[in-house]
Amino acid sequence: MSDLFFSWQDLARITEGTWLLPPSSLRTGVNAVQDNSRELRPGALFVAIAGELTDGHRYILPAVQAGAAALCVQRDLTAEERSAAEAAGCGCLRVADGLAAFQALARAHRLKFSALPVLGITGSCGKTSTKELCAAVLAQRWPGRVLKTIANTNNHFGVPRNLLRITRETAAAVIEMGSNHPGEIVTLAKMAMPQHGLICSIGAAHLEFFRDLRGVAEEKGDLLAMSALDGVAIIPVEAEGIDILRAHAAPRRIITFGAAAEADMRCEYLGQRKGGYGLALTRRDNGERVELTWQIGGEHQARNAAGAAAVGMIYGLSLAEVARGLQQCVLPDNRMAECERQGIHWVNDAYNAGPDSMRASITWFAEISRQVTTRILLLGDMLELGDHCEAAHRDLLRWVREKMPDARVITVGPHMAAAAATLGLEHYPDTAMAKAALAGHFPKGSWVFLKASHGIHLEKFLPDGE
Secondary structure, eight states: OOSSOEEHHHHHHHHTOEEEEOOOTTOSEESOEESOGGGOOTTOEEEOOBOSSOBGGGGHHHHHHTTOSEEEESSOOOHHHHHHHHHHTOEEEEOSOHHHHHHHHHHHHHHHTTTSOEEEEEOSSOHHHHHHHHHHHHTTTSTTOEEEOSTTOOSTTHHHHHHTTOOTTOOEEEEEOOOSSTTHHHHHHHHHOOSEEEEOOOOSSSHHHHOSHHHHHHHHHHHHHHSOTTSEEEEETTOTTHHHHHHHHTTSEEEEEESSTTOSEEEEEEEEETTEEEEEEEETTTOOEEEEEESOOSHHHHHHHHHHHHHHHHTTOOHHHHHHHHHHOOOOTTSSEEEEETTEEEEEOTTOOOHHHHHHHHHHHHHHTTTOSOEEEEEEOOOSOGGGHHHHHHHHHHHHHHHOTTSEEEEESHHHHHHHHHHTOEEESSHHHHHHHHTTOSOTTOEEEEEOOGGGOGGGGSOOOO
16 A cells, blocks of 8 residues: 555545545545646546646646546536546545645645654745755765655645655655745644744745734744644744744743854854865754865855754764765755856856845855956845835845945846936846846856846846856
């Protein structure tokens, strides 16, 4: 029997659904639960979710043709869909809400592995990097058996998809959780049921919906409140609203991390050196210290590494083992990725951006490019800042001018426009127009840095690989 198996009775009970078409008597249940018809395997349940961008009910026929054993829908089938399903012996379960049903099944699957240690991660920025670092550290204890969130699939669709990947071979899971509206962390944590919770940062992200940094801390802190009572809350010692995080964590044990001397897991960023970047980690409780050279630069990533080291400490790893994990970690695409194309050195950090992550990444870029004659910053809009939007963009660009006065600064997107005009900077309305005007015009030997919120798609400015 598959690690992921739900009987027909299970499906109806968990989703609170009703069978519109009875399931095949030749099967006793389904061997997978999927919401993407292109990835469907024979014998699976296809859950049709009506999302904001697309409606999964449009893919009922492809799902039947791909061999779905059953469908989970929130509307009646058309005559064509019913005929195809009946001919294929495909059952059809009617539910009130497809997404809620999908999440309920993910939670039920997680419950089958109730003893599995799950680490939940959230924060304003650095979630995906921290997730990768934690997974690399835990792999030192459980090689090849640590499940981690794929890419940054951290929302109400992605978290259930990742939980449904758990198998009997999984020794630990690292689940990233994102939120841009109040209450979302509670929803995701109810599914994941984390043993421990890690907050990687509290910063000015999604302020359109959280009002201020204390509102952000309240939302992120819900992860700690939803973790196991015997679990550990891992929090950044320098975080805004740390009192809120501590209140959410109580009565759980707390481990702090960061660059401050009082951190339980302290990091020291030692800068660029031969072979990479220097990093030192020190445990406050016993004085254990390790110094290493690794491939991920920037003080912000040193802090993320300290968070991952705190996780390793919880699971009994020495700092030497933690160091090996950190040295083996490779970050996903569009995150601090360097490449040479068309005689230019590109630094692509364009996956996402907020005021804090902008400053952190630009500080790192200033460090690594300090010997370069021509430095160019291509900076795009930071989205979902609400009433703080205009001031955040203006303050960032003023800071950039002070931090790198010799750099050419080019801005992209409507939110950058007013601040760029005030400071007399080059500006383009969108990435396509910027690329059309600038592509091929940067001097050979230039270093070009790209960063913006994902919706700006600034990574498209990068030339195709040679």
